Amino acid sequence: MTPTWTDETPAPPLGRPQGLGDWLRVLRRGVPILVLLGLGLALLLLVRLVEWPLFGARRPVSPYITVVVCRGVLRLLGLATRLQGAPMRHHGAFVANHASWLDIFVLNAARDVYFVSKAEVAGWPGIGLLARATGTVFIARDRREARAQTELFRTRLMGRHHLLFFPEGTSTDSRRVLPFKPTLFAACFDPALRDALHVQPVTLVYHAPAGTDPRFYGWWGEMGFGAHMLAMLVARRHGSAEVIFHPPLKVADFADRKALARTLEETVRAAHHSALRG
Template identity: 60%
Template sequence: MDGRRLVTWDDGIDPPAPRMTAGAWLRVALRGTALAMLVFGGLLLLILLRLVERPLFGLRRSVTPWITQGVCKGAFVIIGLRREVQGAVMRGTGAVVANHSSWLDIFALNASKRIYFVSKSEVAAWPGIGWLARATGTVFIRRDPRDARQQKAVFEERLRVGHRLLFFPEGTSTDGLRVLPFKTTLFAAFFSDGLPDMQVQPVTLAYHAPPGEPATFYGWWGGQGFGEHLLRMLAAPRHGRVEVIYHPPLRVADHGDRKALARAAERAVRDGMRESGLLAAGGGPAPRDPRTI
């Protein structure tokens, strides 16, 4: 399936195409081979261990999440993207919400903590990505109000066994320089009598482009397909960094409803983007040097 279907936010300006030279193609070959061996080698190991882990622990995954974390950390080393973590990872029962810039977010968030993503059901059928998602315990949902009760039950089951669920409330990836309004629907699942002391931790992902590259370098939006974005990441002669900022968890009980909780989480994520220098006081992208646009 065409990767561009993953991206719906569009400001009318397509991302610049990667500049491909002989050196760039060599980096693609070397990094791509190493990344494929790491990801699919890790996937094979995870599947084999899961054959033993599943009958012993059921939904509780005691071993395989460590493989996922190791693969994600290794992916950043191969690509050359520096990851800087700020704040404390939440302890106890809860969920995580973050802004969404690209597929790199999955690696950035998985590298720091044991989490399980919530994704739309169509992803399960995508070659490669769908296999990885299913193997790592992703929760698939349909964005259909008729499924709300069933989805809530699935969330409760996963949270009760200690899983930390993560979703992107913006509903789409962006150019990495803005935070779109958070959609509130999935926040309703956390207001359940069966989930005492529930917490939601907002996380800001702030990507800083390599010197001389557009500030939107790591964003994935508009008509750009997955293959094109991956090619750019593998071909880049040098990379910048991503700040992974963990904000204090929000107690669900302190918020009147899903809309109030979503607003509080969005505000925390926006504050993190602003403090990183990527978001202006008015809420839009911070002014940038026109030479890097």
């Protein structure tokens, strides 16, 4: 959830409420979404009070609350989703391209996963609380902590948590897939995990509402979270998000993390390009 990638082409202006009708639309969508998020968070925390003493780090019930809440948020927003393929049930992780903060809701609505995010997100108002409550793994962009992060990934993966990585390291304008960074895949080659672990590539494609800029859902550069969220709430109509689950790859079939990252990137980029052309 880090809008740091920039492009030479100026970003389209974000929509803003222009009159009473627009503000009523914002309230009609925004208030129910806030209520749903609040109720979902309260229920999740109550369930965790039972889960923790019985199952420890395992979460056999609470992730499904997150799935239901995310599906509800997308329905209230008016963003339709389409799924292709099936989420794996293997022991392992998912990787996807990253276009917007909306990815969190779209991907969590499709499968119970635990996102891997930069450490700063934990301190963001509202978003940080939701991220911590749903079991997000926070990492720091510091090479000195690489070994500790690998240990953290190993612990979560061995605990049968399905982690989801954004290997691009930044969100984009939704019209491209950036190179995948192989660093995060180091834990996959741990001797305790390599032979049993699978990684499933996931392609996320946004289709803008008719008549709008194709980059409508992209969140990048200097775009503020609040301004972009307001633009989504005020939009008269929404397009759709397409989630494509590709066949999972067995980590043991790859020589190293660079080879794995390269294959994952090629798979996601090819499907993304094909979906945009289609």
